[in-house]
Amino acid sequence: MGKFLDLRTSENSNTTGFPNTALTSATVIGVIGLQTGNVANPIVGLNSYVVVSAAAGSTVTANVLRGGVTIYTAIRAFASSNAAADIALAAADLAAPAAAQTVYQLVLSGTPAPGEGTGVTRIGPESFWGIAQNGAVPATPA
Structure with a gap:
């Protein structure tokens, strides 16, 4: 069984309608630093929720x-045109290094349809979070 190491959240916006900006280039939505205590092979789960x-x-x-x-x-x-859409993701980092802290970023970029100008607008909310645990299996006593 794994052992809890850390949980961090980066919330850029907690409301609908904010930040209401065009997504015209790669944009950092959230940054988290998970404290993993130099554990070898931690299991890291990463999730986000963004509305555009x-x-x-x-x-x-x-x-x-x-x-x-x-x-x-x-x-x-x-x-479909100008529809609000949830961008939700669930990822795992099973190759995280043994480190005191591992930093993760969520970066979004938008590509407009031809002739649509900016095409993509960040309308919130925006949140990014992760959890780390020690994935080592304890030794069985002899």
């Missing part, structure tokens, strides 16, 4: 980074 509005034909890419390296990517394509 997008024109038909637009896409949103969500990347989770560990130390600047992408460890998870999800892409959402929009079929």
Whole structure:
């Protein structure tokens, strides 16, 4: 059985309608630093919830980074125009290093449909959270 190590949350917006900005380039939505106490091979679960509005034909890419390296990517394509959509993800980092703290980032980028200008708007809420546990199996006594 695993042992709880840490849980962290980064909430950029807790309300609908904020920040109400165009997603025109790669944007950091949340940053968390999980305290893992130098445990070898921790199991890390990462989740996010972001709401955007997008024109038909637009896409949103969500990347989770560990130390600047992408460890998870999800892409959402929009079929209907200007519909609010939840971008929810659940990722796992099973290759996290043994470290005192491991930093994760959620980065979103939007690609507008041809002729749609910005195409994607962040309309909130926006939240990113993670949990770490020691995944080691205890030795069985002889």
